[in-house]
Amino acid sequence: MSAKYSAVCSTTRLFSRYVSGLPSRPRLCRWAVQEHGQQRHFSNGRNHRMMEMSGFSEEQLSVRDAIQKICAQFPNEYWQQHDQSETDPKELHAALAADGWLGIALPEEFGGAGLGISEATMMLQTISQSGAGMAGAQSIHANVYATQPLARFGNKDQLESTIPNIINGKWRVCFGVTEPNTGLDTLRLRTTATRQGDKYIITGQKIWITCAQVASKMILLARTTPLEEVKKPSEGLSMFCIDIDRSNPALELKKIKKMGGRAVDANEVFFDHYEIPANTLIGEEGQGFKIILHGMNAERCLLAGEALGLGYAALEKASRYARERVVFGRPIGKNQAIAHPLADAYMNLEAAKLATYHAARLYDQSKTDKSITPHAVGVACNSAKYIAAEAAFKACERAVMTHGGMGYAMEYDVERYLRECFVPRIAPISREMILNFVSEKVLELPRSY
Numbered sequence: 001m002s003a004k005y006s007a008v009c010s011t012t013r014l015f016s017r018y019v020s021g022l023p024s025r026p027r028l029c030r031w032a033v034q035e036h037g038q039q040r041h042f043s044n045g046r047n048h049r050m051m052e053m054s055g056f057s058e059e060q061l062s063v064r065d066a067i068q069k070i071c072a073q074f075p076n077e078y079w080q081q082h083d084q085s086e087t088d089p090k091e092l093h094a095a096l097a098a099d100g101w102l103g104i105a106l107p108e109e110f111g112g113a114g115l116g117i118s119e120a121t122m123m124l125q126t127i128s129q130s131g132a133g134m135a136g137a138q139s140i141h142a143n144v145y146a147t148q149p150l151a152r153f154g155n156k157d158q159l160e161s162t163i164p165n166i167i168n169g170k171w172r173v174c175f176g177v178t179e180p181n182t183g184l185d186t187l188r189l190r191t192t193a194t195r196q197g198d199k200y201i202i203t204g205q206k207i208w209i210t211c212a213q214v215a216s217k218m219i220l221l222a223r224t225t226p227l228e229e230v231k232k233p234s235e236g237l238s239m240f241c242i243d244i245d246r247s248n249p250a251l252e253l254k255k256i257k258k259m260g261g262r263a264v265d266a267n268e269v270f271f272d273h274y275e276i277p278a279n280t281l282i283g284e285e286g287q288g289f290k291i292i293l294h295g296m297n298a299e300r301c302l303l304a305g306e307a308l309g310l311g312y313a314a315l316e317k318a319s320r321y322a323r324e325r326v327v328f329g330r331p332i333g334k335n336q337a338i339a340h341p342l343a344d345a346y347m348n349l350e351a352a353k354l355a356t357y358h359a360a361r362l363y364d365q366s367k368t369d370k371s372i373t374p375h376a377v378g379v380a381c382n383s384a385k386y387i388a389a390e391a392a393f394k395a396c397e398r399a400v401m402t403h404g405g406m407g408y409a410m411e412y413d414v415e416r417y418l419r420e421c422f423v424p425r426i427a428p429i430s431r432e433m434i435l436n437f438v439s440e441k442v443l444e445l446p447r448s449y
């Protein structure tokens with residue numbers, strides 16, 4: 001057990017927090033391993049044993065056990081209802097915050113657990129796999145990854161005033177990058193932040209901003225130097241951690257009606273001369289793109305984990321149904337036309353799992369091991385997100401088809417999983433752009449756009 005881990009998991013400290021019920025850092029402690037060490041699978045069903053767990057670290061296994069216990073309070077019916085009523089799953093956010101999980105990958109000096117993206121990916125996979133799907137994962141996703149650039153490049157005042165409030169659940173966070181007119185061409189985004197004395201004035205539009213209706217803070221990427229005045233489009237962008245003041249008429253949020261993950265909101269956001277204090281700038285002005293890159297690879301890993309969770313959840317539902325549903329006097333799973341696609345989906349998920357946790361490990365190790373290049377990390381994280389999203393899609397599609405007509409019924413959940421599994425294929429970067437990236441950066445083919 002590493003020194004860092006031991007420090008996080010001081011048995012006495014965590015035990016006393018456990019007994020008193022006080023909010024604490026994640027309960028990643030020895031007692032958790034001892035208490036559940038013999039049965040490292042989820043308590044609420046065999047689905048979570050489907051994924052082969054060999055080779056994961058003690059930390060990852062402990063995360064999985066503890067998060068599963070929290071998620072067990074939120075059954076599939078909770079997610080069905082929240083999806084149908086488009087109601088924010090604030091109880092899950094609160095439960096995770098109460099036990100300190102929102103700070104899993106944030107620095108210990110500000111109340112975080114100081115663990116890595118390898119553990120955070122396991123956390124988000126576990127949430128998704130519990131039946132919460134993308135909606136559950138997305139309700140806390142930005143708190144975990146959008147805060148990474150803030151933690152790394154923010155100044156002491158910014159960190160002291162924000163990070164503890166994000167970890168304790170007082171403030172939720174959203175991430176404002178995508179724009180309607182520029183889409184994946186992020187470097188050409190048009191939202192401007194213009195310095196005026198001790199303020200910046202924000203004008204422009206963002207789209208698809210998840211959780212903006214419930215967040216207190218937005219990590220915003222905006223242009224501070226016009227595109228025409230910079231040498232490269234990656235220059236002149238800046239990152240801010242801003243308040244979302246919904247009472248300010250200079251800020252407007254419009255909810256987008258969407259296909260899946262309806263429990264979490266997604267929004268158009270309009271800034272019309274919205275004033276923010278100059279001290280909300282993260283790092284140096286003009287360095288926003290470099291700063292944001294720091295969070296992007298982490299986000300790819302988290303999304304890959306979320307996709308895996310959805311895929312395994314769907315596959316378990318499908319295999320259970322295939323064992324139990326009898327037609328023509330035999331379980332439908334006896335037909336190879338049903339069994340083989342499920343076996344194929346399983347192997348795809350297992351391969352994606354290896355790619356995902358390999359990428360997360362490279363991401364974490366690259367912080368101290370300088371032989372791991374940013375290129376290697378970027379390729380691994382992008383590849384993992386692509387492979388996991390495709391594997392999840394295959395599993396979810398097969399799960400619906402295995403259920404026949406019942407696959408279309410809300411009660412069986414797989415239709416919800418299928419609707420949600422498009423998200424990791426599209427966001428935060430589409431599968432086509434990952435193929436472009438690998439073609440250019442690995443295969444050295446001419447850039448196509």
Ligand SMILES: Cc1cc2nc3c(=O)[nH]c(=O)nc-3n(C[C@H](O)[C@H](O)[C@H](O)COP(=O)(O)OP(=O)(O)OC[C@H]3O[C@@H](n4cnc5c(N)ncnc54)[C@H](O)[C@@H]3O)c2cc1C
Nearest residue numbers: 175176177178183184208209210427428429430432433449
């Ligand atoms: C549910 C959901 C939640 C989201 N949450 C957030 C959020 O919280 N914050 C945020 O900032 N954004 C968020 N997004 C936005 C998301 O990151 C973008 O939708 C995604 O990056 C794709 O951008 P776009 O929709 O503008 O697609 P476009 O850029 O319009 O692309 C459309 C299609 O064209 C393809 N295409 C474009 N250019 C090329 C090319 N050169 N070569 C090949 N194919 C190409 C794309 O792959 C895609 O299939 C979210 C999106 C969704 C659906």
